[in-house]
Amino acid sequence: MVSKACSLAPNVLSAQCPTRQALDLIADKWTTLLIYLLSKGKQRYGDLHRQVGGISQKMLTQTLRKLERDGLVTRHVYPEVPPRTEYELTKLGHTLIGPLGALCEWAGTHLSELEQARKRYDHLQKKAALSA
Amino acid sequence: MVSKACSLAPNVLSAQCPTRQALDLIADKWTTLLIYLLSKGKQRYGDLHRQVGGISQKMLTQTLRKLERDGLVTRHVYPEVPPRTEYELTKLGHTLIGPLGALCEWAGTHLSELEQARKRYDHLQKKAALSA
DNA sequence: CTGTATCCCCATAGATACTG
DNA sequence: CAGTATCTATGGGGATACAG
Numbered sequence: 001m002v003s004k005a006c007s008l009a010p011n012v013l014s015a016q017c018p019t020r021q022a023l024d025l026i027a028d029k030w031t032t033l034l035i036y037l038l039s040k041g042k043q044r045y046g047d048l049h050r051q052v053g054g055i056s057q058k059m060l061t062q063t064l065r066k067l068e069r070d071g072l073v074t075r076h077v078y079p080e081v082p083p084r085t086e087y088e089l090t091k092l093g094h095t096l097i098g099p100l101g102a103l104c105e106w107a108g109t110h111l112s113e114l115e116q117a118r119k120r121y122d123h124l125q126k127k128a129a130l131s132a
Numbered sequence: 133m134v135s136k137a138c139s140l141a142p143n144v145l146s147a148q149c150p151t152r153q154a155l156d157l158i159a160d161k162w163t164t165l166l167i168y169l170l171s172k173g174k175q176r177y178g179d180l181h182r183q184v185g186g187i188s189q190k191m192l193t194q195t196l197r198k199l200e201r202d203g204l205v206t207r208h209v210y211p212e213v214p215p216r217t218e219y220e221l222t223k224l225g226h227t228l229i230g231p232l233g234a235l236c237e238w239a240g241t242h243l244s245e246l247e248q249a250r251k252r253y254d255h256l257q258k259k260a261a262l263s264a
Numbered sequence: 265c266t267g268t269a270t271c272c273c274c275a276t277a278g279a280t281a282c283t284g
Numbered sequence: 285c286a287g288t289a290t291c292t293a294t295g296g297g298g299a300t301a302c303a304g
Contacts, residue, residue, distance in 0.1 A: 019164060019232070021246070022239030027159030029277090032151060045286055056278055061287065071249025082285040083284085092245055099234040100151070106231040107154030113224055114153070117203025161297090177266055188298055193267065214265040215304080268303075275296090283288075 025070060030055055030063045032100060035089065038073060039097050042088035072096065157202060162187055162195045164232060167221065170205060171229050174220035204228065 026032050030052065037043060037051055049060055064087055067073035072093035078084040158164050165184055169175060175183075181192055196219055199205035204225035210216040 018239035018243050019168075019236040021243060022235050023159060023164060025239075025246070027155060032155060036151075049286090057287070058279090058289095059277070062277095069250055069253040070246050071253075077286090080285095081284090083287085085286060092242060092249070095242065096238060099231070099238040102231040102234040103154050104151040106228060107150035107157075110224060110227065111150050111153060114157070114202050117224070118201055121201040121203075181266095189267070190269095190299090191297065194297095209266090212265095213304090215267080217266060266304090268301100270301080271299090273296105273298085275294105277294090278292090280291085281289085284286095 025072075026096075026100070028063070030059055031067065034063055034067065034087075035072070035093065035096065035100065038087060038089045038093070042086045045085045045087070048087065067093070157204075158228075158232070160195070162191055163199065166195055166199065166219075167204070167225065167228065167232065170219060170221045170225070174218045177217045177219070180219065199225070 026035070033052055034048060037048060043051075045060070045064075048064075049055065049057070052060070055063075064073060064075065068075050068087075072090055074088050074090055076086045076088070078086070158167070162184065166180060169180060169183055177192070177196075180196075181187065181189070184192070187195075196205060196207065200207050200219075204222055206220050206222055208218045208220070210218070
């Protein structure tokens with residue numbers, strides 16, 4: 001999995017590794033949600049806000065800005081009153097959908113196994129705690 | 133990307149979505165590093181500690197325990213003195229290598245584009261700040 | 265060797281209020 | 285409508301010390 005770039009330098013396994021960077025890119029609560037919503041086409045700020053539900057304006061703006069900075073999303077502001085802003089996945093952004101899809105598919109396939117494993121683990125822990 | 137399980141219920145896009153769960157699984161600083169190291173075969177606690185370099189004992193133990201709980205890793209303690217503990221990817225754990233590999237490959241392929249995009253964004257921001 | 269226990273810090277998310 | 289600005293606190297993570 002992790003590319004050769006860091007597989008050869010064990011103690012630098014942290015920051016410069018492409019995989020780390022890729023994960024840092026999407027490993028927060030909202031990023032993938034937004035990418036997913038935008039994969040269906042351009043959306044306005046308010047629309048995204050409504051659809052995500054639970055996200056604060058601060059986090060929405062912050063996450064969208066990060067995506068824009070990373071070149072995954074474009075931001076187009078229309079100089080109107082009231083203002084209108086449209087966000088859209090870039091070509092680069094679209095290329096991320098594939099890998100994320102793979103991860104999603106994995107999750108869908110193995111979710112029940114994960115839940116089973118957790119249940120089993122917690123059960124054993126509980127028993128161990130009781131016998132102590 | 134995000135599976136149908138949540139694509140139909142926009143406002144529940146948060147917790148129950150399989151993709152979210154998959155990401156939560158691996159979206160921390162150390163998890164993927166450990167999975168990567170273990171993908172090469174079973175390893176002892178100390179070996180992992182040395183190879184990751186920079187991780188605290190607390191986080192190493194905590195992360196390994198989480199992986200064990202999720203059924204991605206097995207933990208085998210040998211009742212010896214001094215103690216020996218070996219960690220190994222489970223069959224389920226191995227199935228995760230593929231999707232993570234896809235993400236890694238994406239990162240490797242597009243890392244330069246990301247860096248370019250960031251540089252460009254930051255440059256524009258700087259210019260905007262100066263002209264203000 | 266393989267952990268636990270404890271303290272502490274600070275980054276970050278959330279809430280709230282305000283603005284062009 | 286689409287954001288900023290500001291405040292707060294919470295809990296995740298590091299450092300350290302200790303234990304079986």
